[in-house]
Amino acid sequence: MAENNTLLSVRNLSTFFDTEQGPAKAVQNVSFDIKSAETFALVGESGCGKSVTALSIMRLIPHPQGRIVSGKISFKNHNILELTEKRMRTIRGNKIAMIFQEPMTSLNPVFSIGFQIAEAIRLHQRKKSSRAWSMTEEILEKVHIPDAGRRLYEYPHQLSGGMRQRVMIAMAISCKPSLLIADEPTTALDVTIQAQILDLLDELQKSENMSILLITHDLGVVAQRADNVAVMYASKIAEQCSCNELFKNPLHPYTQGLLNSRPQLGTRQNRLNTIAGNVPEPLNFPSGCKFHPRCPIGYNDKRCQTVEPELREVSPNHYAACWYAKK
Amino acid sequence: MIAYIIRRLLYTIPIIFGVLLVTFILFNVVSGDVSDQIAGKAASAETIAEIRAEYGWDKPLFLSWDSQFINHLKNSLTFDFGRSWSDREPIIDKIKQGALPSLSLTIPMFIGELIISISLALIVAFFRGTIIDILSVFICVVLMSVPFLSFILFGQYFLAFKWGLFPVYFWPDLPLPQYVALPILIGIVAGLGGNLRFYRTVMLDELRNDYVRTAFAKGLGTGTVLFRHVLKNAMIPIITQVVLAIPFLFLGSLLLERFFGIPGLGYLMIDAIAARDFQIINAMTFIGAILFVVFNLITDICYSIVDPRVSFE
Amino acid sequence: MIKGRSYWADSLRQLRKHTLAMYSLGIIVVYILVVMFIYLANWTKTDVSFLDWNQQVGKEYEKPNKQNILGTDFLGRSVLRKTIYGARVSLTIAFWASIISILIGVPLGAAAGYFRGFIDDIVVWIYTTLSSIPYILLILAFALVLRGKTLNLNSLGLGTISLSGISTVYLAIGLTSWVDICRLIRAEVMKHKQREYILAALSYGCSNSRIIFRHLIPNVFHLIIISFSLRFVGFIQAEVILSFLGLGEKNSPSWGAMIDAARLDLPKGYWWEMTAATAAIFLISLALNIFGDALRDSLDPKLKVQ
Amino acid sequence: MRYCFLAILLIAGCRYSAEKPDPNDTVLYSSHGAKVRGLDPGDIGDTTSTAIASQIIECLYQYHYLKRPYELIPSLAEGMPFVSKDGLAYTIKIKKGVRFADDVCFNDGKGRELRAGDFVFAWKRIADIKYLSKNWWIFDNKIVGLDEFREYTKTCKRTADVDYNSPVEGLQTPDDYTLVIKLKKPWPQIVYLLAHLPTAPMAQEAVEYYGKDIINHPVGTGPYKLKRWHKGSYIEMVKNPIFRDEFYPSEGEPNDARNGLLADAGKKLPLTNRLVTVLIQEDPPQWFLFLQGKIDVSGIPKDNFSEAIDLRRQLTPEMQARNIKLFTFRDTSTYWFGFNMEDEVLGKNLPLRMALSCAVDRDKYIELFTNNRGEPAYGFIPPLMSCYNPDIKNIAQTAYNLQNARKLVKEAERIYGSKLPRLTLAMPGTDIVFRQHGDFLKRCFKDAGLDVEIDYMDWPTFQNKIKTKSAQMFALGWVGDYPDAENFLQLFYSKNVSPGSNNFNYSNPEFDRIYENACVMPDSPERDALYKKAEEIVIKDCPAIFLTHGVAFVLTHDWALNVKPHAFAYGTSKYRRVDPVKKAAYSELLRTLK
Secondary structure, X not given: OOOOOEEEEEEEEEEEEEEOOEEEEEEEEEEEEEEOOOEEEEEOOOOOOHHHHHHXXXXXXXXXXXXXXXXXXXXXXXXXXXXXXXXXXXXXXXXXXXXXXXXXXXXXOOOOHHHHHHHHHHHHXXXXXXXXXXXXXXXXXXXXOOOHHHHOOOOHHHOOHHHHHHHHHXXXXXXXXXXXXXXXXXXXXXXXXXXXHHHHHHHHHHHHOOEEXXXXXOHHHHXXXXXXXXXXXXXXXXXXXXXXXXXXXXXXXXXXXXXXXXXXXXXXXXXXOOOOOOOOOOOOOOOOOOOXXXXXXXXXXXXXXXXXXXXXXXXXOEEEOOOOOOO | OHHHHHHHHHHHHHHHHHHHHHHHHHHHHHOOOOHHHHHOOOOOHHHXXXXXXXXXXXXXXXXXXXXXXXXXXXXXXXXXXXXXXXOOOEHHHHHHHHHHHHHXXXXXXXXXXXXXXHHHHHHHHHOOOOHHHHHXXXXXXXXXXXXXXXXXXXXXXXXXXXXXXXXXXXXXXXXXXXXXXXXXXXXXXHHHHHHHHHHHHHXXXXXXXXXXXXXXXXXXXXXXXXXXXXXXXXXXXXXXXXXXXXXXXXXXXXXXXXXXXXXXXXXXXXHHHHOOOHHHHHHHHHHHHHHHHHHHHHHHHHHHHHOOOOOOO | OOOOOOHHHHHHHHHHHOHHHHXXXXXXXXXXXXXXXXXXXXXXXXXXXXXXXXXXXXXXXXXXXOOOOOOEOOOOEEHHHHHHHHHHHHHHHHHHHHHHHHHHHHHHHHHHHHHOHHHHHXXXXXXXXXXXXXXXXXXXXXXXXXXXXXXXXXXXXXXXXEOOHHHHHHHHHHHHHHHHHHHHHHHHHHHHHOOHHHHHHHHOOOOHHHHHHHHHHHHHHHHHHHHHHHHHHHHHHHHHHHHHOOOOOOOOOOHHHHHHHHHHHHHHOOOHHHHXXXXXXXXXXXXXXXXXXXXXXXXXXXXXXX | OHHHHHHHHHHHHHOOOOOOOOOOOOEEEEEEOOOOOOOOHHHOOOHHHHHHHHHHOOOOEEEOOOOOOOOEEEOOEXXXXXXXXXXXEEEEEEOOOOEOXXXXXXXXXXXXXXXXXXXXXXXXXXXXXXXXXXXXXXXXXXXXXXHHHHHHHHHOOOHHHOOOOOOOOOEEOOOOOEEEEEEOOOOOOHXXXXXXXXXXXXOHHHHHHHHHHHHHOOOOOOOEEEEEXXXXXXXXXXXXXXXXXXXXOXXXXXHHOOOOOOOXXXXXXXXXXXXXXXXXXXXXXXXXXXHOOOOOEEOOOOOOHHHHOOOOOOOOHHHHHOOEEEEEEEEEEEEEEEEOOOOHHHHOOHHXXXXXXXXXXXXXXXXXXXXXXXXXXXXXXXXXXXXXXXXXXXXXXXXXXXXXXXXXXXXXXXXXXXXXXXXXXXXXXXXXXXXXXXXXXXXXXXXXXXXXXXXXXXXXHHHHHHHOOOOOEEEEEEEOOOOOOHHHHHHHOHHHEOOOOEOOOOOOHHXXXXXXXXXXXXXXXXXXXXXXXXXXXXXXXXOEEEEEEEEEEEEEEOOEEOOOOOOOOOOOHHHOEEXXXXXXXXXXXXXXXX
């Protein structure tokens, strides 16, 4: 399914963490493509491995505990995993940038934000420090930070959460990356700000025409923003298709569960329906389909309990990993 | 800022008072006086009486405007500690004389220690969990486990005497850098373990923070991340450690000075202990405390330099 | 952390996985057993002449050999036995010093952190004062003035204790090193005081003392263990320095004294006594350090994240 | 970063090498183990300071460098004193033209000529109670009018108020070169004390100029003057250019000539330009430096028990390979473990005291701690005194003998009435040397079935215990100030009990009587007989375990010439000479030995 305008294609990526109780399989042969200028969403409950996927793409898996065991990540048709650390550095923050969930802790508290952004510019664009700062100011304006000129010299603790996230974004887009990985960019922020940040991302995507890998657990966000979606459950992709397809007819019971469990506008419910049970520990995944203990359909199905379903194309460009998934 | 400093200085008054109280109780009350030792062999009672008068030991301890305690306060605060009784020299002079040799030993030791252990700590911290890390931590612990005295005795015996790499001891007209070289080396090696271990922990705590990941995500190289981003954050605990260590430099090193004939304050103190010359120890204690308090203040001011979050309001 | 395991159980399980730490623990236990054995022997008057350090077992200054593995000292006494007895002095000092400083530090720290206000001010004042006096000076000063004094504890019904070498040393160390533990506990208690479980306890009307001793102390106890597993080393090393300055134990062999002896022996090339003592100190310190680290890693949640 | 730092250290180390000797500048390097307390003769109490000061400051008399038995010869005095018939008046002529070393304290900085008045001033100063001198014991109740002068100083408010011009009848100066001393009672030992540093002349100018700092600025007539004094580190002295004409002695003991000690006979003193004395309190570095040839002579300070006994072994072959020479010689010291005769257990129990004495294996002790270079002592009078009693061992009956000891213990228990309590022996030091002595003694007593605990304390505490009579047994010794047994006998004189010098608090009327008679007699066989008698009386009462008579020893390199050990070796550096060539050769030798 690799097409010519594919910017990033991940194939059978598996990333494990070594723990005292043995290797924790955080990501298991995950594959997906991101076309240029599209927004690709990676959805799932916390701990399902979406962030690890993102970090694997950045090759920022904390070593030595964590390691990418197998797979292929080709960015503009070069396999990132084969690059030297040195070359990789020229890509990080430059071609692929990333923003994180916690804008507070993700910014270095002891450097002025101006410095932290300019640092990236100086690094990748070999700019004079003075030039870099003026560019920084422009970028801050671009992310709608009021009187950027002054803000440059302020420190993270002097900014509000939203502002900080904007700074993070500014830092990320400072080198006009072609892929922006946004790992739960809005989770830590309150709702009103969330919208602004997401709008900002859209706007930037248009202007800079970059692709965005949006990592979130919030289907609402996905519905509005994403072009294509992959739903992750327990370190694997459960279902993958275009955004509206997913919301029209979700095939995987987990996806269905997720969709039901969010409040429907208009319809009055006396209680939200939820998915029974909770996410399995990466160290002791259930046998067979990892979802079967919580699955309304397959919880006492022999096959679901023993054999793990592979991700298969159920309908054109709509993949699901479920024995029961059909048109 | 100024207001803050003043506030802090006021806050130190009770502490200074406390120190004076402690030293007084230790050296004037508990220890008892040494007049009969000053008198020397076969001294008559009236000689002793004269001496007690001379040193003011005949006065009441507390509860009088001319009590020993009040005088103790007066003298200490004016840095007039009287004369040592073992040789009739002004104690403050002895301390002045001793300060330089001590510092010429401890300062290079301190700086070298600092540079080595911090840069090592960063390296080790980066290789955390790998064999390098484990090995270095082990070596640290090994270094920490050998008694200091053993370091000195073996060092002097082998490095200086057997292999003649260094002078064995202080010697007239021998340039200072030469005869302090070995003590400095010994001091550094002996201290390396503890320091490296401490700084490593500091660095590890820092490396767990998200901003490190951000920095890497920016595409920064390891060196830049460690020495620019991490180090500046780590500065806060480091400064605490470092600045508060400075007062102790003035104390010199008891053992090193003694074994390498460096006429510093450590040496002075050993003599004082042997001769029960409490007033010297009293003076040292007091000065040490003053320095400590001062540098405590300096630490807080340093925080404001490295950490924008700290403000004096 | 795996569900269903208590904090302590989990920590201990993790500790048990740490083989090196376990070996260290083994070493420490051996040392302790030896010391306890010696004490028992003295107490029960059982004859341990095979351990009698004061007995002449060979010529003066025998090199390490078959009969005397570690050689003999200037009176032809077995260096091995002296080393073993040295363990007694060092460990006794370390032990009592720890006890004293816990007995002073923990209650003060807890009270200060819990009641705050006036009590806090006083405690803070005391320990800031003490900690602003350079540590080594403080120890020396105490050791110096305490030596040869008698301690009147009739009020406590303990009679009078005349301070000789060993008791001087651990009193000096104990009385000076409670400061850190006090500060630690105070800070921790202040933190915990805001925690829900304390508020809960307060809400159903627990007495202060009960809250402190049944709720707070247990919850900060691991800090005490950690700090002392690491502090022990310092105590043992302090004994060496004090002995060097002639403030240590005199009437039975101690490691400090043995190393001290090297000042006379080394020029003559008699290296073994010092080496034995150094090795003994080295081993126990190493064990304590490693074990202490492991203990901290397993008990201290902050470091668990790694 | 760290490598380069280490590199610097190493380079700093390696550049170090033995400095080349400069032939026309001869330097004598020595070391001292105890710190120099101060160089004001009036207040000097310790041997280290005396050893230094005596190079700079001279007394009326000095000991002949080569002759044995020790003989006094004039130093600042023109000749030996003229003593009146009744032995109460001493008339001493002082050399003319002797000048103090140049010093800023004199007007125009030129050293003033020595006057008889300088002695009177110095001695009044010692009497002045405001000056708190340690040395009053020398003149206490001896010189007519001086005690009154002391009384008078007590009435003064401040030191400044004391008028040194107020006359003392017993100290008169008919002219600037004559000193007349009047004594309350005969005191033959005075001549020895006039060779004792505290009695050295003082220039009033110096005292007034330097005030309390006089301790750092000795002003004397001696062969050397102080150049540099790095407190706690080293002292450098240089030739005093205006030193009076004094020449190396031309006769001595028979075999002195053979030992090359007369090679420099008649040469003008001093023979060495500079004296450098390094202060080294730790044994290892001191020994290393000696072996490295930096220190020429390794003496042993006699300040107290520990330092008097050096634990180094025989000369090993390596030592001989380094041509190191060893001199041993008797000094006037005796060491003992004294009993407090006022102690209720020991005092009334002679058998116990004797048992303790019999329990101590002196030979073993000497072998262990003095390398077979001590002599077992059974009395207190040192062998080099003319009145030494060779038969003392048999008189004392306290030789090492365990059976005997055990027997005596039985008897002692009978007298005490029950099992003997634990005894305590006070040790005047806490460091390893003392611990080793303690361990040894404990064993000795244990073998005799005696339970003795050793109580280690620092020197000051120890002194205090003794002064307050609260020490049961105590390890101590006495180094004779002069070769007259009176100096030892007075230790047992009942009027000297603590805090006086009689630490034993020993009192025996018969002894007192003999002592009082003997000590005022001039040196004579009769007096020796009385001394012997007196000693016997003491020995019979066994107030101490007499342990050893000190035999000091000195190690020298072969380039240190004119080294002859001397029991009162003060101010003798002027006789010493170093051979730079040999010294250079030694550093070669070292290289080959490496």
